[in-house]
Amino acid sequence: MFAISGRCLCPIFLYLLLSPAAIAQKYTPKQITFSGYASASQSELLAATGLTTGSSIGQPEMQAAAQKLSDTGLFSDVRFSFNGAELHYALKPAEDVEPVLYQNFPWWQSPALTAAVAAKVPLFHGSVVPESGLQTQVAAVLTMLLQQKGLAATVSALPRSDASGHVTGVEFRIDSPPVQIGEVKFQGAGPDWIDPLAAIAKAANGQEYGGGTESALNAAIKAVYHRKGYLDVSLANFAYGEPQFLNGKVSVPVSATVQEGPQYRLSNLKLSGDVLVTPEEFLKSAKIHSGDIANEDLLRQTISQIGTPYRAKGYIRALINADPVFDRVQHTVDYSITVEPGPIFHMGNLTLLNLDPNKQALVMKYWTLRQGDAYDATYAPTFLNRNKSTLHELDALSASYKQFENEDTHIVDLVITFRPGGPVN
Numbered sequence: 001m002f003a004i005s006g007r008c009l010c011p012i013f014l015y016l017l018l019s020p021a022a023i024a025q026k027y028t029p030k031q032i033t034f035s036g037y038a039s040a041s042q043s044e045l046l047a048a049t050g051l052t053t054g055s056s057i058g059q060p061e062m063q064a065a066a067q068k069l070s071d072t073g074l075f076s077d078v079r080f081s082f083n084g085a086e087l088h089y090a091l092k093p094a095e096d097v098e099p100v101l102y103q104n105f106p107w108w109q110s111p112a113l114t115a116a117v118a119a120k121v122p123l124f125h126g127s128v129v130p131e132s133g134l135q136t137q138v139a140a141v142l143t144m145l146l147q148q149k150g151l152a153a154t155v156s157a158l159p160r161s162d163a164s165g166h167v168t169g170v171e172f173r174i175d176s177p178p179v180q181i182g183e184v185k186f187q188g189a190g191p192d193w194i195d196p197l198a199a200i201a202k203a204a205n206g207q208e209y210g211g212g213t214e215s216a217l218n219a220a221i222k223a224v225y226h227r228k229g230y231l232d233v234s235l236a237n238f239a240y241g242e243p244q245f246l247n248g249k250v251s252v253p254v255s256a257t258v259q260e261g262p263q264y265r266l267s268n269l270k271l272s273g274d275v276l277v278t279p280e281e282f283l284k285s286a287k288i289h290s291g292d293i294a295n296e297d298l299l300r301q302t303i304s305q306i307g308t309p310y311r312a313k314g315y316i317r318a319l320i321n322a323d324p325v326f327d328r329v330q331h332t333v334d335y336s337i338t339v340e341p342g343p344i345f346h347m348g349n350l351t352l353l354n355l356d357p358n359k360q361a362l363v364m365k366y367w368t369l370r371q372g373d374a375y376d377a378t379y380a381p382t383f384l385n386r387n388k389s390t391l392h393e394l395d396a397l398s399a400s401y402k403q404f405e406n407e408d409t410h411i412v413d414l415v416i417t418f419r420p421g422g423p424v425n
């Protein structure tokens with residue numbers, strides 16, 4: 001009986017334990033079987049080893065087959081045994097297998113590309129272990145598929161992580177040549193939108209092609225139409241055309257139909273919750289009023305004004321929501337604006353960078369936001385302007401501000417970096 005465990009060094013040790021005669025002896029397994037791995041069929045596993053039932057093989061071939069399985073990265077442990085008739089491989093699946101993602105392969109949809117790669121790479125079903133032999137094989141097949149398209153391409157693969165640093169997949173991408181958005185054509189829009197849509201198409205042309213192209217164009221369309229109250233606008237029939245290799249770049253044309261929908265007007269704007277302004281003050285300062293076209297830019301400006309007094313009183317995590325209620329018949333919309341102040345943050349340490357001691361003392365003379373005060377997020381960005389009549393020694397300086405918030409203590413440490421020139425703020 002022979003056995004192997006681990007991925008790389010164990011085969012060397014096993015060779016040392018066997019005599020030359022044992023290594024040279026040949027066997028003809030009647031069966032080659034596998035256990036412990038349900039994600040692939042017996043025939044797939046056999047193909048990955050390079051062995052064939054009924055062939056005469058020795059211990060080196062058995063060990064080499066085990067090493068091929070181990071090199072895929074799909075297994076944390078590979079062991080084999082031979083009883084004179086059956087050659088059996090006991091497999092333990094690896095735990096760090098991640099789904100494969102394709103960033104910029106415009107000739108294929110992801111399922112079709114996975115199927116094309118799987119037809120060439122045994123044991124590949126759309127997942128790999130990062131930095132594994134299987135990852136290398138997938139990259140090689142992707143390169144070959146691109147060569148069949150007439151493209152001499154460089155393909156790389158990197159782990160993709162979420163905001164917390166957790167790996168969520170292995171992303172394959174074409175590094176060269178560049179893959180870019182080509183001509184963008186919009187259908188279905190009225191004549192008033194020719195120029196704005198042409199500007200969006202021009203801005204998109206030459207941008208990097210990728211999975212976010214459709215959502216980016218949708219966002220650009222909505223930004224333009226929502227200023228005029230077309231709040232139901234959407235893109236339909238989004239499609240990529242045949243990629244073209246021109247001037248050393250892959251250019252991917254795009255087409256979509258703009259579904260404009262009706263134009264909405266504002267019916268009512270209501271502020272509720274724990275607010276710092278009266279309803280009368282709110283309506284007076286609002287940038288949009290009943291009967292106006294439902295311009296979302298003006299709505300955002302109104303919301304920003306609501307948030308300013310909260311940020312000035314330490315509520316830097318205040319949540320302001322504007323929930324719409326649509327009347328699809330009358331084509332009007334009501335917005336109910338609510339405020340959740342959240343916790344109060346307080347001033348912590350103040351650090352002044354790039355000032356000599358005299359200038360630091362001058363700043364501190366007029367700086368009134370003290371440690372322990374409710375943190376005024378509007379104070380620092382306006383400090384120089386508000387005190388320019390008394391801070392002449394800082395006339396040639398500008399400043400940038402960076403705040404560090406501690407979510408547990410609700411303390412904000414502030415760092416102000418001064419530099420020559422630039423806008424006074």
